Structure formats: C-alpha cells, structure tokens
Amino acid sequence: MSARIAILFAWACAIGVVVFLLSPLLVIAAASFSPTPVFDLPVGGASLRWYARISALDGFWPALSLSLQLALLSTASSLALGTLAAIALARGRLRGARTIATALVSPLMMPGLVLGIALLQYFRAIGFNATWSALLVAHVVVTLPYVARTMIAGMARFDFTLMEAARTLGCTFAQAIRRVMIPTLAPSFLIAGLFSFLASFDNYPVSIFLTDVRTKTLPIKMLQYIDEAPDPTLAALSTLILIATVVLLLASDRLVGLHRMAGTGD
Amino acid sequence: MSPPDAPHLVVRQVSKRFGAAHVLDRVDLTIAHGELVTLLGPSGCGKTTLLRMIAGLESPDFGAIELAGRDITRVPPHRRNVGFVFQSYALFPHLTVYGNVAFGLKSRGRTRGDIDAAVKRALSLVHLEHLGARRIAALSGGQQQRVALARAIAVEPEVLLFDEALSALDRKLREEMQVELRLLLREIGATAIFVTHDQDEALTMSDRVAVMFAGRIEQVAEPRVVYARPASLFTLGFVGLSTRIPGTVAASGEGRVEVDTAIGRLSAIGNFIVGAPVILAVRPEHLRPAAAPSGNCASGRVRSIVFHGANSLIEIEAVAETTLLAQTANDASAHLKVGDATRLCWPVAETFAFPDPGAGA
Amino acid sequence: MTVAAAPAPPRGSSVDREQSMALAFLAPSLLFLLLAFVTPLVLLLGVSVSGRSGLSLESYAKLLGTGYYLNVIWNSLRLALLTTILALAIAYPAAFALARARGMVRTALLSCLFLPLAASVIVKAFAWTILLRSDGIVNRILIALHVIDAPIRMIFTETALVVGSVNIFLPFMVLPIYAVVTQLDRRLMEAAATLGAPPVAAFLKIVVPLTMPGVIAGVALVFSLAVSAYVVPTLLIGELYPTLASTIAKAYLLARDPQFGAAAGVVLLIIAIIVVTLSARLAGRENDR
Numbered sequence: 001m002s003a004r005i006a007i008l009f010a011w012a013c014a015i016g017v018v019v020f021l022l023s024p025l026l027v028i029a030a031a032s033f034s035p036t037p038v039f040d041l042p043v044g045g046a047s048l049r050w051y052a053r054i055s056a057l058d059g060f061w062p063a064l065s066l067s068l069q070l071a072l073l074s075t076a077s078s079l080a081l082g083t084l085a086a087i088a089l090a091r092g093r094l095r096g097a098r099t100i101a102t103a104l105v106s107p108l109m110m111p112g113l114v115l116g117i118a119l120l121q122y123f124r125a126i127g128f129n130a131t132w133s134a135l136l137v138a139h140v141v142v143t144l145p146y147v148a149r150t151m152i153a154g155m156a157r158f159d160f161t162l163m164e165a166a167r168t169l170g171c172t173f174a175q176a177i178r179r180v181m182i183p184t185l186a187p188s189f190l191i192a193g194l195f196s197f198l199a200s201f202d203n204y205p206v207s208i209f210l211t212d213v214r215t216k217t218l219p220i221k222m223l224q225y226i227d228e229a230p231d232p233t234l235a236a237l238s239t240l241i242l243i244a245t246v247v248l249l250l251a252s253d254r255l256v257g258l259h260r261m262a263g264t265g266d
Numbered sequence: 267m268s269p270p271d272a273p274h275l276v277v278r279q280v281s282k283r284f285g286a287a288h289v290l291d292r293v294d295l296t297i298a299h300g301e302l303v304t305l306l307g308p309s310g311c312g313k314t315t316l317l318r319m320i321a322g323l324e325s326p327d328f329g330a331i332e333l334a335g336r337d338i339t340r341v342p343p344h345r346r347n348v349g350f351v352f353q354s355y356a357l358f359p360h361l362t363v364y365g366n367v368a369f370g371l372k373s374r375g376r377t378r379g380d381i382d383a384a385v386k387r388a389l390s391l392v393h394l395e396h397l398g399a400r401r402i403a404a405l406s407g408g409q410q411q412r413v414a415l416a417r418a419i420a421v422e423p424e425v426l427l428f429d430e431a432l433s434a435l436d437r438k439l440r441e442e443m444q445v446e447l448r449l450l451l452r453e454i455g456a457t458a459i460f461v462t463h464d465q466d467e468a469l470t471m472s473d474r475v476a477v478m479f480a481g482r483i484e485q486v487a488e489p490r491v492v493y494a495r496p497a498s499l500f501t502l503g504f505v506g507l508s509t510r511i512p513g514t515v516a517a518s519g520e521g522r523v524e525v526d527t528a529i530g531r532l533s534a535i536g537n538f539i540v541g542a543p544v545i546l547a548v549r550p551e552h553l554r555p556a557a558a559p560s561g562n563c564a565s566g567r568v569r570s571i572v573f574h575g576a577n578s579l580i581e582i583e584a585v586a587e588t589t590l591l592a593q594t595a596n597d598a599s600a601h602l603k604v605g606d607a608t609r610l611c612w613p614v615a616e617t618f619a620f621p622d623p624g625a626g627a
Numbered sequence: 628m629t630v631a632a633a634p635a636p637p638r639g640s641s642v643d644r645e646q647s648m649a650l651a652f653l654a655p656s657l658l659f660l661l662l663a664f665v666t667p668l669v670l671l672l673g674v675s676v677s678g679r680s681g682l683s684l685e686s687y688a689k690l691l692g693t694g695y696y697l698n699v700i701w702n703s704l705r706l707a708l709l710t711t712i713l714a715l716a717i718a719y720p721a722a723f724a725l726a727r728a729r730g731m732v733r734t735a736l737l738s739c740l741f742l743p744l745a746a747s748v749i750v751k752a753f754a755w756t757i758l759l760r761s762d763g764i765v766n767r768i769l770i771a772l773h774v775i776d777a778p779i780r781m782i783f784t785e786t787a788l789v790v791g792s793v794n795i796f797l798p799f800m801v802l803p804i805y806a807v808v809t810q811l812d813r814r815l816m817e818a819a820a821t822l823g824a825p826p827v828a829a830f831l832k833i834v835v836p837l838t839m840p841g842v843i844a845g846v847a848l849v850f851s852l853a854v855s856a857y858v859v860p861t862l863l864i865g866e867l868y869p870t871l872a873s874t875i876a877k878a879y880l881l882a883r884d885p886q887f888g889a890a891a892g893v894v895l896l897i898i899a900i901i902v903v904t905l906s907a908r909l910a911g912r913e914n915d916r
Contacts, residue, residue: 003826007724013717014724018739020717021797024754025746027764031757081659084652092649102907104656107664109847109903111855113872114671114892115664117879121674121889122667141663144656164323165356167343169421170373175344179369183360202747205857209879222749223858230753238750245745249738258737259809 082147112205154188280329307478349418536619553592556611675889686890807841847906
C-alpha cells in the first residue's frame with residue numbers, strides 16, 4: 001500500500017518536473033506568435049511576422065555563422081584529442097590513469113565565468129589578439145571535458161581484440177580506427193559530439209569575455225538583443241532553435257537511444 | 267616464396283621477458299608446408315604469446331621468425347599475411363557476415379568481383395553460403411566460429427593461427443568442429459598452428475604436437491609419439507594418464523635400469539647411474555590382470571572403478587600406498603569389483619624412467 | 628637461404644612501447660589543457676595578488692573583509708544552497724518515476740529533460756520574467772484559482788530568483804540520479820522483503836545508500852553551476868541581489884579592476900574546487916562500501 005503511494009508521489013513529482021521545465025519553453029513558443037511588438041503572450045490573434053524578421057536582425061547571420069563554426073570545429077578538435085586520450089587510458093596500462101581521467105574532465109566543474117576572465121587575461125598577456133582563434137581555443141577547453149568523459153567511458157567497454165583482428169586482416173593502426181573503432185563506438189562518438197556541440201553553441205560565460213564588438217557568438221548577440229530591444233523576434237529565434245533541437249533529439253534517439261545518453265554516456 | 271620442401275615457418279631462439287619472468291625462453295620450432303601443429307600446455311606456458319608473435323601482435327626480445335624464407339620478425343601484422351582466429355572470434359559487430367569475411371580482401375584492394383568470389387568460396391568452405399547478409403549478433407556460437415574461420419581463410423594467408431578458437435563451443439560441437447576443421451585445412455592445403463590447453467584436441471587435430479611448459483618447448487613430435495614416448499615427466503603428466511612410482515636405481519646397462527621401489531624391483535627403459543632417484547611411469551592401457559607373471563607386476567586391492575563407456579579406469583591400491591592406474595576395455599570378460607584383490611602385469615618396454623625432480627638432484 | 632642463427636639485437640620490451648605510445652596519445656590533450664586551462668588559472672591567481680606596486684592582498688582584503696562583499700559571497704552560496712536543496716527534493720522522486728518508464732513514455736520524459744538544455748539560459752530566464760510579471764501567467768492563474776486577490780510582485784524577488792535558478796539547473800540534478808537508479812537491481816527490494824524488512828525501512832536502508840553516488844554527483848554539479856550563475860540573477864533580480872559572478876563581470880567589463888575581478892574569480896574557483904573535492908571524497912567512500 002505504501003509502495004503504491006510512494007510510486008504515485010514519484011510520478012507526481014516527475015509530472016511536476018516536466019511541467020516546470022517545459023513552461024518557459026512554451027512561453028517562448030507562444031510569445032513568438034505575438035501580434036504586438038511586445039515580448040509577451042499573444043493576446044488577440046497570432047502572427048508569424050517575427051519569424052520573418054529573424055534574418056533581418058542586426059548581425060544575426062554573422063553571429064549564427066560564428067557559433068556554428070566554433071561548435072563544429074571545437075567538437076571536431078575535442079573528438080580527436082579526447083578519443084586519443086581515451087585510447088591511451090584504456091590500453092596504456094598507465095599508473096595514475098584515474099587521476100589523469102579526472103584531470104581531463106575537471107574543467108567541467110570550473111565556473112565558466114572564471115575560465116572566461118582567466119583566458120581573457122592570459123591571451124592579453126601573451127599578445128594573442130586574434131579573436132576568432134581565441135574563441136576557438138576557449139571553446140575547445142569548454143568542450144574537451146564533455147568529450148573526454150563520454151569517450152573514456154565508452155572506450156573502457158570497447159573490445160580491443162577487434163583492433164587486433166583488423167590488423168591481422170591488413171589494416172594499419174589508423175585504418176583499424178577508421179574501419180573498426182569508429183563504427184563500433186559510433187554511439188559514444190554521437191553522444192560526445194552532441195554534448196560537445198551544444199556546450200559550445202550555447203556557451204556564454206566563457207564567450208562573453210572573449211567576444212568583441214565585431215565578433216559575437218549567437219548567445220552573446222541574444223544578450224545584446226535583450227538589453228537593447230527585446231521584441232518577439234527573439235522568441236521566434238529561440239523557438240526555431242528549440243524545434244531544431246527536437247529534431248536532433250529524435251534523431252539521436254533513433255540512432256543511439258536517449259536512455260543511453262542519459263544513463264552512461266552522460 | 268620458398269620451395270615446398272623448405273620449412274614454411276621457422277621460429278629461431280625466440281625469447282621474451284616480462285619483468286624477471288621468462289615468458290618465452292629460447293624457443294625453436296620449424297613447421298613444414300601444409301603441416302598442422304598444436305602448441306599444447308597449461309596457462310602461462312607461453313603458447314599464446316608465441317602464437318601472437320607469429321602474427322605480429324607481440325614482438326620478441328630476442329630471436330627471429332621466418333615465414334616462407336622471409337624474416338618477418340620486425341614486420342607489422344598488417345603486412346604479414348597470416349590469418350588469426352581469436353578465442354572470442356572478434357567479429358566486427360557493425361558488419362554483416364559478408365562484410366566480415368570481405369574485410370581482409372578489402373584491405374588488400376581487391377576488385378569487387380574478386381572479393382565476391384573469394385567470400386563465396388570461403389563461406390562455402392565453412393558451410394555458411396546462405397548467411398552472407400546476416401548480422402553477427404543474430405548468429406549462434408558455432409556459426410560465429412565458422413565466420414571467424416572464413417574471414418581468416420578468405421585472404422588465403424601463408425599460415426593460419428588459432429588461439430583456443432574452439433574453447434567457447436560446447437563439447438559435442440567442439441568435437442565435430444575439430445574433425446571438420448582438420449578436413450577443411452587439409453582440403454585447402456593450409457599450414458596451421460593451434461594453441462590449446464586441451465590435450466584431446468591436440469592429439470586429434472595435429473600432425474605434430476609441441477608441448478610447452480614455463481616458456482620452453484618440452485617435446486615436439488607426432489601425437490602418437492608424444493603420448494607413448496613422452497620426453498619428460500611434465501609431458502607424461504600433462505598428456506594422458508599414467509601410473510607413477512618413485513624408486514632408486516639399483517642396476518643399469520644397455521638402456522635398461524633395475525629400480526627398487528616400494529612395490530618391489532621393477533625394470534624400465536632409461537639411462538641412469540646406480541643410486542639415482544627416478545620415477546617410473548606407465549600408461550594405464552598397458553596394465554592387465556595376468557595369470558602368469560611377465561614384465562613388471564604388482565598386486566593390490568581395487569579401490570575405485572570409473573566407468574567411461576567403452577572402457578573403465580581402475581584404481582588399485584598396492585603396497586605402501588602406491589596407486590596403480592589401469593584402463594580396461596568393458597567387454598564381457600571384465601569382472602573386477604571394488605575391493606577385489608588382483609594382480610596386474612605390464613611390459614618393461616612401456617615402462618619409462620624419469621629423473622625424480624623432488625628428490626634433491 | 629636460411630638466415631644466420633645469431634639472435635636479433637635486443638629491443639625494448641613491448642610493454643614500454645605500449646606505454647610510450649599511450650603517453651604520445653595523451654600528450655596533445657594534456658599539453659593543451661596545461662597551456663589553455665591550467666596556465667590561465669595560475670595567471671589569474673597571480674593577477675589577483677598583483678597590485679600597482681608589486682605583491683598585494685588588497686583585493687582579497689576588500690573581498691573578504693568588507694561587509695558588503697561578504698554579503699555578496701553569502702548571496703552566491705545561499706542561492707546555490709537553496710537551488711540545490713529544492714532541486715534535490717523534486718528530482719529524487721522524479722528520477723525514480725523516470726526509471727520505471729519504458730518505451731515512448733520514457734523517450735518523451737527524457738526529451739523533456741534534454742530539451743531545456745538546448746534552449747539558451749538567456750531566453751529561458753527572460754521567459755521567466757514574462758511568467759512572473761504582475762500580469763504574467765502565474766499571477767493570472769493564482770487569481771483565477773482565488774489563491775490571491777491581487778497580483779503579487781514576484782519578479783525581482785529572491786523567490787523568483789530561486790524558482791528560475793531551480794528551473795535552469797533541475798535537469799543537471801535529475802540526470803545523474805536517473806543514471807544511478809536505472810542501474811539498481813529490482814531484486815534488492817525483493818531480497819529485503821524476504822528478509823523481513825518493511826518497505827520503508829528497506830528503501831531507506833538499501834535503495835537510498837545505493838543512489839548516493841548519483842545524488843552526490845548531481846548535488847556537486849548543481850551547486851557549482853548555481854554558485855557561479857550570472858545570467859539568471861542578472862535578469863531575474865538584477866542589482867538587488869549581487870553575486871560573485873556579477874561582481875566579476877562588473878570588475879572586468881565596467882570598473883576595469885582586473886585585480887579585484889581576479890580575486891573574486893579565485894574565490895569562486897576555490898568554492899568550486901571544495902565542492903568537487905568533497906563530492907569526490909564522499910563518492911569514493913560510497914563506492915568503497
């Protein structure tokens with residue numbers, strides 16, 4: 001009897017969590033159809049004009065392009081660096097492998113803000129003024145721990161005799177990685193890539209200190225929009241991003257399984 | 267390519283240390299074309315290490331390995347043209363049966379048509395022609411084993427290496443595969459090396475058996491010879507059953523020794539000085555109940571009889587806690603029961619003397 | 628022609644070779660983090676103690692000595708504590724329900740957890756300002772349900788801040804606990820029942836301790852995220868609730884006082900390190916049990 005009450009209570013909490021988490025998203029989606037230029041819920045009719053205005057936002061396309069470039073490049077770099085490190089930790093028989101693994105994942109727990117100002121000072125001190133490159137370096141620091149965490153866990157479960165088999169069948173080590181490891185570990189790569197991409201695309205605490213007037217990532221641009229003139233265009237933009245994420249999540253579920261991402265890949 | 271009567275594979279003085287222990291200690295082995303050789307021994311004897319060295323997955327500290335006249339000691343595995351069948355099969359989970367078998371052929375850059383023909387041939391050799399499109403996860407253990415075999419064969423390697431490849435199968439399947447595998451290898455004229463700890467498998471499948479212990483090869487010979495004429499106490503103990511009786515040499519000459527044991531004076535084949543501590547050994551199938559004494563004899567009481575279908579294993583307790591092990595056919599003349607007193611005799615020519623390792627050389 | 632019988636010259640044992648290959652694979656990542664993560668943080672530490680005339684601790688003195696800034700630090704800690712406790716209270720039972728779900732329901736629920744992570748904090752926080760305004764939804768619902776008569780001021784209050792903060796960081800509490808709960812063996816509760824334990828006791832004595840690693844991970848993550856939160860307090864409460872994060876931002880972007888900003892950053896960093904080390908220690912102890 002008490003078990004049933006407990007289960008009901010648990011489900012009530014779960015539903016509460018869902019409603020709580022989804023409400024701001026629904027508000028955003030609703031606000032995007034507002035007929036008036038006020039960022040508020042649509043009263044008296046709906047309008048799609050804010051969606052049309054997205055591309056007209058000042059500096060929108062460069063910001064989007066920059067965010068996409070940074071996300072893709074930092075994810076690619078982190079995947080390369082993180083996979084190599086994971087292979088080393090899984091096979092290298094190194095003493096202190098666990099400490100090294102912790103060290104690789106540690107930037108996750110550091111406040112992004114602190115990392116931002118630290119990098120700002122550092123780049124200035126060494127005279128590294130190329131904003132785009134500085135942002136890239138910062139984003140690799142941000143994304144590498146996500147990738148390392150997922151790949152270390154995935155690599156620990158990888159059967160390395162598959163690599164030996166590939167080598168006896170005519171593959172060099174690099175070819176074996178391409179033809180056997182990557183396809184077999186595809187779920188881990190996908191999860192790592194997804195987390196890394198989102199971490200970079202949505203990042204603001206590190207980016208806010210490294211962007212300048214001409215080079216802004218999308219989240220920083222959105223902060224600027226909110227400061228200056230918050231109209232429903234912002235809501236329309238966010239809604240589009242949400243829809244894109246839904247598609248991404250459905251694809252991930254089909255390919256890998258969301259429960260896998262939440263369980264061990266996370 | 268070396269001429270057919272030259273050795274196909276030569277292992278020369280190969281050694282490897284792991285810390286202070288010798289994993290392999292100056293191992294020499296020569297294998298001819300088309301020969302099926304088994305490396306037999308307990309865990310840790312170095313047999314798997316040696317096999318992996320031939321494949322290039324590990325490298326020796328000292329020594330050389332030659333394949334078809336070519337020194338391959340430093341050649342990486344992907345250029346050695348050896349086929350390797352792993353204990354866990356190591357089939358690629360993301361490829362179908364066809365994809366797995368074709369893998370090595372793709373590495374060698376063969377054309378689509380060539381690959382297709384080779385895969386079909388390999389699959390038909392292992393009787394899996396119709397499973398090309400199947401996913402690995404949907405295969406049974408026996409089927410996976412065959413796919414692993416087909417994959418190794420498809421590239422027509424110089425030599426095939428099997429690392430305990432049958433140990434994951436259940437007993438009946440295993441015995442069937444042993445026979446099938448031997449026929450298949452003969453059919454394609456392959457040179458093959460097996461690693462196993464199962465002496466029955468070694469005796470069934472091989473042209474020659476190399477018994478290994480502590481990084482050294484104790485004996486390399488045909489199965490018949492390894493069984494009936496073991497070169498060392500270890501080989502005697504590891505392959506087959508035996509009766510072992512310790513004693514001291516009382517007289518010796520012309521390849522024979524007279525030995526004093528707890529059950530009396532026995533004669534054996536061997537060369538020792540008088541007074542040397544030895545262990546006499548004889549295989550159980552040679553002990554027979556005898557009316558008239560001939561060769562070596564001993565009396566005792568039957569302690570246990572273990573039924574094995576075609577024959578039985580009988581333990582006889584003789585004088586001074588010496589145990590005799592006899593194997594008799596279960597035909598109508600078998601009358602012994604537990605507790606019976608009996609007298610057994612066996613030929614001197616099948617009695618061997620080995621140095622006694624435990625008697626402080 | 629057979630090769631001469633002389634043995635090949637000795638090689639390094641392959642164990643050393645495997646290890647040096649492993650180090651070669653690790654080197655890029657470790658080197659990168661050393662140059663782009665460790666060094667900047669060390670530099671930050673250096674900046675925090677370098678005044679106009681050499682080594683000086685004046686920033687720390689201001690930060691840790693003034694009532695105002697001590698209050699700021701306490702604000703950040705308080706926000707983190709409240710957020711963590713509330714998030715844990717809701718997330719814990721929810722994780723259990725989530726773990727029992729299967730199929731479409733489970734996918735849908737998990738999507739609800741992942742989806743907010745993709746929406747920018749900035750937009751979510753702004754959405755909360757809409758929700759909590761005097762004429763916002765929450766007020767309208769409360770009035771419709773006759774809980775209150777007139778709209779209450781929710782925006783720019785600590786309550787709004789905590790609610791918004793919990794909203795942003797809740798998924799980070801649910802997911803680690805969920806990960807651990809899914810790995811629990813159902814039969815443990817059954818075993819406890821056969822041994823005569825009543826369900827509540829069995830739950831408290833067996834299930835709860837086993838979920839501790841997930842709880843610790845979630846608590847550590849949410850706490851360290853909340854203590855350094857910037858956008859959420861800025862948008863939901865602004866100047867009324869200064870935090871360490873806003874102090875850092877102000878010092879760098881407005882006041883141009885890098886030493887002070889660095890000192891505040893170091894304090895925040897130390898708090899995060901304490902949280903991580905404590906949680907690692909606690910988790911280690913749980914795993915040893």
